[in-house]
Amino acid sequence: DAMVIQNPRYQVTQFGKPVTLSCSQTLNHNVMYWYQQKSSQAPKLLFHYYDKDFNNEADTPDNFQSRRPNTSFCFLDIRSPGLGDAAMYLCATSSPPLSSYNEQFFGPGTRLTVL
């Protein structure tokens, strides 16, 4: 089945210790997104890739970086996690824009705990 996979599902890190979350997709979608979702809040878009082109949201802290080495994989790097970065991180993909309703397909998420 075509899908979006995130690893790990649960990640624990220490305050200030860099952490990387990974996302892979078998949908061959051009666009990949990273969202941060805190408890009972809306998913907040951090950035997205359209193919290799990186698009950062204006209010995304510099502490968050991303890499997309190929179509299938995308990584979220948190350089120095703070307690406020504890959240669910959702990866999503979509097909090229403006064609049909091209919904976003979400992975299961990685729940990050910062100690």
Added chain:
Amino acid sequence: GQNIDQPTEMTATEGAIVQINCTYQTSGFNGLFWYQQHAGEAPTFLSYNVLDGLEEKGRFSSFLSRSKGYSYLLLKELQMKDSASYLCAVRDLGGGSGGYNKLIFGAGTRLAVHP
């Protein structure tokens, strides 16, 4: 600014009908999505509206009025498994490279279905 409003919580009885409302104010509009999100899981796509009117999909229907900035999700014949958060999301053409499918999410409505 961008603003999407939904009720925080709703309760309903198994077998009943429930309507979840969403109002939005966004700088652009290119469709409205409803997603279902069970606790600790990824959002899953339910429905999409881009033109005014009602879209029906089994037990779920979604309505849109663009002039009023208003949508609702109607769930019929409620089942216990429908207990989840329901997220309203507006698609805005976010610019960036080639344009892309940027979703602005509401905080979600937590629905509790009881026997």
